Amino acid sequence: MAKIEVNQVAEILKKHKIEPSLLREIVEAMNEVSQPAADEDIKPPAPKKQFVILLSDMEGKLPKKDLTGWVVQIPENASPFSTTDRIFKASYDFNASKKGRMLPVKSVGESLESASAKYFKESELWVKTKLPVAVVVTDNVLPKDEFKVEKIDKRRRDESDDE
Numbered sequence: 001m002a003k004i005e006v007n008q009v010a011e012i013l014k015k016h017k018i019e020p021s022l023l024r025e026i027v028e029a030m031n032e033v034s035q036p037a038a039d040e041d042i043k044p045p046a047p048k049k050q051f052v053i054l055l056s057d058m059e060g061k062l063p064k065k066d067l068t069g070w071v072v073q074i075p076e077n078a079s080p081f082s083t084t085d086r087i088f089k090a091s092y093d094f095n096a097s098k099k100g101r102m103l104p105v106k107s108v109g110e111s112l113e114s115a116s117a118k119y120f121k122e123s124e125l126w127v128k129t130k131l132p133v134a135v136v137v138t139d140n141v142l143p144k145d146e147f148k149v150e151k152i153d154k155r156r157r158d159e160s161d162d163e
Contacts, residue, residue, distance in 0.1 A: 006030045048076035049126065068132035070112050075124050083125070087111060090119040 010027050018026075074083060087108055094100040094115040105111040113130045120127055 006034060047124075049073040067135040069135045070109075070130075070132055071128040072112075073126040073128055078124065084108075086120070086123040086125040090115060090123045090125060093122065094119045 006027060009030060010023065013023050013026065072083060072087075074080070074086065091105050091108075091111040094111065095104045097119075100115070103114070105115055109132065112127050117127065
């Protein structure tokens with residue numbers, strides 16, 4: 001449907017010689033209808049969220065293993081330990097849906113990959129990586145003097161190149 005400005009409608013009505021009092025009533029009614037309600041414009045602020053990395057540690061041994069995991073986000077004031085419960089709830093809701101009854105998810109990985117964001121949003125969980133990503137374990141210590149970085153100025157030619 002085409003949208004038209006209220007003042008354009010008023011000009012068209014003036015050309016057709018409508019009474020000024022009737023014209024004023026029509027324009028006022030159109031202005032009331034076209035003005036959005038004050039409640040519709042105000043959106044609630046977006047909830048603050050924190051990142052949680054969900055690790056896939058099949059053997060229960062974190063260091064010195066190739067680990068994969070998913071990055072998810074939960075509300076800032078929520079406990080990170082509630083993350084798995086949120087995934088379980090979203091998975092159960094997905095499996096109860098029409099699509100979930102046809103292709104139910106059987107693992108956390110399947111759930112994060114194939115369940116739609118609608119179910120996770122209801123559980124206040126936002127999936128940032130649908131596919132698992134590699135996790136690197138570090139001891140959080142920077143080495144000292146182990147790696148000496150030599151500064152090489154590539155603009156200068158070596159003396160051996162001149163000869």
